[in-house]
Amino acid sequence: MSEAAESLNFIEHIIEEDLRNGYSRQDLRFRFPPEPNGYLHIGHASSICLNFGLGIRYDAPVNLRFDDTNPAKEEQEYVDAIKRDVEWLGFSWDTERYASDYFQQLYDWALQLIKNGRAYVDSQSSEEMAKQKGTPTESGTESPFRNRSIDENIELFEGMKNGKFEEGSHVLRAKIDMNSSNMLMRDPIMYRVLHKAHHRTNTDWCIYPMYDWTHGESDYIEQISHSLCTLEFAMHRELYDWFLDQVVEPRKLRPKQREFARRNLSHTVVSKRKLLQLVEQGVVTGWNDPRMPTISGLRRRGYTPESIRNFAETIGIAKRENLIDVSLLEFHVREHLNKVAPRVMGVLNPIKVVITNYPEGKVEWLETENNPEDHTAGIRNIPFSREIYIERDDFKEEANRKFFRLKLGGEVRLKSAYIIKAESCTKDTDGNITEVHCTYDPKSKSGSGSEESLRKVKGTLHWVSIAHAIEAEVRLYDRLFIDESPDTHKDKDFMEFINPNSLQVIKGFLEPSLKDVEAGKRVQFQRLGYFCVDSDSSNEKLVFNRTVGLRDTWAKIQNR
Numbered sequence: 001m002s003e004a005a006e007s008l009n010f011i012e013h014i015i016e017e018d019l020r021n022g023y024s025r026q027d028l029r030f031r032f033p034p035e036p037n038g039y040l041h042i043g044h045a046s047s048i049c050l051n052f053g054l055g056i057r058y059d060a061p062v063n064l065r066f067d068d069t070n071p072a073k074e075e076q077e078y079v080d081a082i083k084r085d086v087e088w089l090g091f092s093w094d095t096e097r098y099a100s101d102y103f104q105q106l107y108d109w110a111l112q113l114i115k116n117g118r119a120y121v122d123s124q125s126s127e128e129m130a131k132q133k134g135t136p137t138e139s140g141t142e143s144p145f146r147n148r149s150i151d152e153n154i155e156l157f158e159g160m161k162n163g164k165f166e167e168g169s170h171v172l173r174a175k176i177d178m179n180s181s182n183m184l185m186r187d188p189i190m191y192r193v194l195h196k197a198h199h200r201t202n203t204d205w206c207i208y209p210m211y212d213w214t215h216g217e218s219d220y221i222e223q224i225s226h227s228l229c230t231l232e233f234a235m236h237r238e239l240y241d242w243f244l245d246q247v248v249e250p251r252k253l254r255p256k257q258r259e260f261a262r263r264n265l266s267h268t269v270v271s272k273r274k275l276l277q278l279v280e281q282g283v284v285t286g287w288n289d290p291r292m293p294t295i296s297g298l299r300r301r302g303y304t305p306e307s308i309r310n311f312a313e314t315i316g317i318a319k320r321e322n323l324i325d326v327s328l329l330e331f332h333v334r335e336h337l338n339k340v341a342p343r344v345m346g347v348l349n350p351i352k353v354v355i356t357n358y359p360e361g362k363v364e365w366l367e368t369e370n371n372p373e374d375h376t377a378g379i380r381n382i383p384f385s386r387e388i389y390i391e392r393d394d395f396k397e398e399a400n401r402k403f404f405r406l407k408l409g410g411e412v413r414l415k416s417a418y419i420i421k422a423e424s425c426t427k428d429t430d431g432n433i434t435e436v437h438c439t440y441d442p443k444s445k446s447g448s449g450s451e452e453s454l455r456k457v458k459g460t461l462h463w464v465s466i467a468h469a470i471e472a473e474v475r476l477y478d479r480l481f482i483d484e485s486p487d488t489h490k491d492k493d494f495m496e497f498i499n500p501n502s503l504q505v506i507k508g509f510l511e512p513s514l515k516d517v518e519a520g521k522r523v524q525f526q527r528l529g530y531f532c533v534d535s536d537s538s539n540e541k542l543v544f545n546r547t548v549g550l551r552d553t554w555a556k557i558q559n560r
């Protein structure tokens, strides 16, 4: 096998084989088919990257198709959010389609099925129908309405469409086989009555087609060559094909359904229904809460489209379901932000340092690089003065030789500034350290080229000048669930595993260059992690989200 062939995923192998067996490249066409009943999540990102990725690889069109057949759950807000998210991920669709565009065509085809003796109106209750369903090993029972005359079926089905009947009074069923070993083939429902306004067709329709009847026929109308869905639809494939058999015309392309494994992410849930529950019950502030595994939540958290695409590419697609550790997603955002995020200094848990031999009132604006990983990112000046903040964790009165930060009698370099030495500290009555008194070496200024500036000390600390620091609210996030796989417990609901400490809000002190920073801006707080300006931020009150720490501390804690 050539190297190129080896790197193909199994869906691409199927397509390559189809091309060898007579499909032409012009026949290839794909779609991404979300139901607008919630916001897209990281699982959808896999499906988006797969479908749009195939479009790019084969230079084929990809439709964005909204599977909008359940007006009870679907809304325009979700349609808008889905479009925004797909675009933000960096993909463009060929045409925007809606299953509801095909309601008339689907209705006409359903009438044709009735006329061909392939569909009938059942007037039993859903409970009665459920009883007749049988089991995987026992046949079902035929409905007493199964052999209604074609004329009676047409009249009833038209009556359903024209609003003559209440919800639940009649359904249209395909007449297939109540003895089939595939229970989905036991006269599946094609239409139900729903007196609900639809976000696009409003009250034009009061019957709505079911997923199985809609999906394949929509693929056929759009002439989709490969209709890719997740594994739970594998058993539906037989029905997908049966429905196509009823309508496909010669010389037209017949879509193929193929299945791949759903992607699950650890410490969260990837299901719109469950995510909606988190929103409705106020566990999070909304679909775009930075703790949510939604595309909009990840965006607000500070994720880049590249990092999500790289993640999806790395995990690839599979034939079997498994759980992907969220630290892999974090790895990808860290990797990308390392290249593109400007470095700034901010202190989140401050302790005051006074440099006793630095003149009072003096301020120096020190040059520092915006991103050592990217020399085109330029330089800026940061203010240095006699009183600064460093992180409380970065100072200890006494410590062993492995502690490379500041201790009494020891030296550290202040990033882009001077070498300081801790001489003494003051404490409050409870014994908490209130101030550290240091001296600095005036000849050790970074970048000055002097011998002292090149002198090596073990530790380098970040800092901010107290007089110049700006305050910001900083939101630190942790896993939303304490369990790796919260929705797989038989005896417990996923809501029982919510992490009560998934959000910690603190005050940070930042260098003044961040004063007018705009929402969405991503930076690295040196030595702390990557942060992003939240949409709640304003000139009066800056708000930062921690996207991810610099190191994978979670995995370390878990392994202790």
Ligand code: ATP
Residues within 6 Å of the ligand: 032, 033, 034, 035, 036, 042, 043, 044, 046, 047, 067, 228, 229, 230, 261, 262, 263, 264, 270, 271, 272, 273
């Ligand atoms: P949810 O349960 O979250 O609503 P869904 O599958 O019902 O998921 P759809 O809007 O119908 O959501 O999904 C659109 C496409 O995205 C489908 O092709 C679906 O198979 C795919 N998809 C959804 N969730 C995942 C996932 N976790 N991993 C991979 N693909 C997914």
Ligand code: MG
Residues within 6 Å of the ligand: 035
């Ligand atoms: Mg769904």
